[in-house]
Amino acid sequence: MTLARADRVSRRYGSTLALNQVDLDVRAGEVVGLLGPNGAGKSTLINLLVGLRRPTSGRVELFGGDPRDPTRRRRLGVTPQETGLPGTLRVGEVVDFVSAHYPDPIPRGELLDRFGLGELVRRQTGGLSGGQKRRLAVALAFVGRPGLVVLDEPTTGLDVEARHALWEAIRTFHADGGTVLLSSHYLEEVEALAQRVVVIGHGRVLADDSVDAIRAVVGVRRVSLTADDLPPLPGVIRTERVDGRTHLLTSDADQLVRDLVTSGIEFRDLEVRPTSLEEAFLAITTAGTADTADTADTADTAAAPASA
Amino acid sequence: MPLALTHARYQLLETVRIPIAIFGSAFFPAAAMLFFVVPFGGKDPVGATFATASMVTFSVMSANIFQYGIGVAEDRAQPWDPFTRTLPAGPAPRFAGRISAGLVITYLSLIPVVVIAATLTEARIAPGAFLLALATVGLISVPFTLMGLSIGYALPSKAAIVVAQLVFFPLAFGGGLLSAPGAAPGFIESIAPYLPTRGAVELMWAAVGDHSVNPWSLVMLGVWVVVLAALAAWAYRRDEGRRFS
Numbered sequence: 428m429t430l431a432r433a434d435r436v437s438r439r440y441g442s443t444l445a446l447n448q449v450d451l452d453v454r455a456g457e458v459v460g461l462l463g464p465n466g467a468g469k470s471t472l473i474n475l476l477v478g479l480r481r482p483t484s485g486r487v488e489l490f491g492g493d494p495r496d497p498t499r500r501r502r503l504g505v506t507p508q509e510t511g512l513p514g515t516l517r518v519g520e521v522v523d524f525v526s527a528h529y530p531d532p533i534p535r536g537e538l539l540d541r542f543g544l545g546e547l548v549r550r551q552t553g554g555l556s557g558g559q560k561r562r563l564a565v566a567l568a569f570v571g572r573p574g575l576v577v578l579d580e581p582t583t584g585l586d587v588e589a590r591h592a593l594w595e596a597i598r599t600f601h602a603d604g605g606t607v608l609l610s611s612h613y614l615e616e617v618e619a620l621a622q623r624v625v626v627i628g629h630g631r632v633l634a635d636d637s638v639d640a641i642r643a644v645v646g647v648r649r650v651s652l653t654a655d656d657l658p659p660l661p662g663v664i665r666t667e668r669v670d671g672r673t674h675l676l677t678s679d680a681d682q683l684v685r686d687l688v689t690s691g692i693e694f695r696d697l698e699v700r701p702t703s704l705e706e707a708f709l710a711i712t713t714a715g716t717a718d719t720a721d722t723a724d725t726a727d728t729a730a731a732p733a734s735a
Numbered sequence: 736m737p738l739a740l741t742h743a744r745y746q747l748l749e750t751v752r753i754p755i756a757i758f759g760s761a762f763f764p765a766a767a768m769l770f771f772v773v774p775f776g777g778k779d780p781v782g783a784t785f786a787t788a789s790m791v792t793f794s795v796m797s798a799n800i801f802q803y804g805i806g807v808a809e810d811r812a813q814p815w816d817p818f819t820r821t822l823p824a825g826p827a828p829r830f831a832g833r834i835s836a837g838l839v840i841t842y843l844s845l846i847p848v849v850v851i852a853a854t855l856t857e858a859r860i861a862p863g864a865f866l867l868a869l870a871t872v873g874l875i876s877v878p879f880t881l882m883g884l885s886i887g888y889a890l891p892s893k894a895a896i897v898v899a900q901l902v903f904f905p906l907a908f909g910g911g912l913l914s915a916p917g918a919a920p921g922f923i924e925s926i927a928p929y930l931p932t933r934g935a936v937e938l939m940w941a942a943v944g945d946h947s948v949n950p951w952s953l954v955m956l957g958v959w960v961v962v963l964a965a966l967a968a969w970a971y972r973r974d975e976g977r978r979f980s
Contacts, residue, residue, distance in 0.1 A: 479817055479820060479979055480979060481979075481980050497822075497824050497825050503823070506818075507814060507815055508814040508818075510814060511814030511815040511817075511818055513745075513749055513813075513815055515752035516745065516748060516749060520745065524741065524745050525822065527741040528738065528823055528824050
């Protein structure tokens with residue numbers, strides 16, 4: 428059963444195309460990681476799926492209907508941004524307020540204990556630490572016994588311990604049959620939780636595959652050097668020339684360096700760096716049409732407002 | 736508990752936790768009572784009663800313009816607002832909750848004026864007239880609520896604070912709230928009927944004493960309500976379009 432679906436969805440903000448013909452199905456029982464750099468369109472896609480925004484074209488569905496219809500959101504849990512908690516209200520009051528919207532909420536004490544917030548019932552949220560706020564924000568997504576929980580960057584800004592505690596809560600929810608859609612720009616986080624990864628970049632779905640398949644792709648390296656003219660080299664996915672430097676993207680940097688040396692050409696300032704996810708996926712998706720200028724930068728600025 | 740009451744309750748809790756917000760809207764009218772009404776008109780029962788009604792109108796106006804103008808503008812800037820829209824409820828309970836909380840705050844902000852009038856002046860009111868005055872407060876809240884909502888939905892919070900402050904004093908002064916019925920300076924008497932404060936205060940005067948309402952002020956009050964309702968609806972829709980469409 429599909430709990431959330433985007434069907435050829437596009438979303439435009441003024442002249443910026445934040446999402447471009449995106450398809451996504453979140454099926455019951457899955458943990459789907461939405462991976463991509465800031466400004467890629469993750470938040471826009473999430474906003475469409477939870478009913479905060481309307482697509483410019485295409486269709487979004489939540490529990491088989493329009494997410495803007497309140498009854499469709501009865502089994503949805505969403506996390507507010509940590510900075511968004513009403514500072515004068517107490518932890519218990521914030522939970523009660525959200526609970527009042529659901530027919531069968533989890534009792535307050537039980538929920539707070541599950542997220543390690545039991546001691547803080549009477550504290551005003553404005554006085555909580557960043558990690559405590561984040562935990563409360565995530566706890567609020569679980570108040571209404573949801574079938575689907577949507578977590579937008581749930582552990583950004585958390586220390587390692589708090590992050591692992593949250594991961595544990597998400598795993599428990601999943602083990603009890605819950606479905607999770609979570610966005611992140613950390614591969615590590617998605618690896619730890621999800622079985623399926625959807626990579627978003629520049630408003631498009633660049634890949635939708637198992638964690639293992641995605642990890643292999645992310646292993647792409649960037650080999651940079653200054654040289655006059657390069658012969659064709661095996662294993663190069665993509666070549667870029669920017670300001671006199673040549674950047675070669677490859678999945679086997681060691682072999683490429685060996686080939687460079689044995690080819691006998693003059694080069695200097697050799698550098699080998701891991702690529703960002705975005706670079707890796709752009710390389711994969713535009714392989715074949717390579718050699719063009721630095722698309723990453725221009726596209727970055729164009730997609731930036733999408734995170735708003 | 737119906738959801739609208741829940742929203743009202745939390746709205747009130749947030750306001751009460753920062754009581755300066757209520758104090759702010761009650762301060763000007765209470766101070767005006769102490770400095771102008773008590774020493775000058777306090778001995779004359781009729782004058783003191785009318786003056787109290789004027790200050791009540793002043794209070795209703797400032798409470799509503801400030802709490803909606805600034806409150807709505809600030810809420811719009813908080814990420815909590817979009818979060819509440821992902822909960823399974825439409826906009827109605829939230830809106831009804833805000834308006835009921837607003838009425839409660841309005842009535843609370845009147846307490847200092849009424850207490851000063853009862854203890855330090857000769858103002859007198861019969862129980863029936865008092866109840867009528869209470870109901871009138873609800874009625875005259877309408878234009879100022881709409882004005883506050885227009886400001887709050889149309890402007891960012893920093894601009895809303897300034898506009899709310901710019902608007903409320905000329906409305907109070909120009910509407911003749913700071914003078915007895917028919918005793919304002921000539922130019923005020925000629926512009927007053929065109930301001931929403933005038934129709935509002937005339938209704939208050941009629942509720943507490945022997946005052947025949949100038950029909951022109953009432954017609955203009957009706958025009959204001961229609962114009963402000965249109966303005967508030969426009970600002971609300973524009974905000975929805977920007978943030979949620």
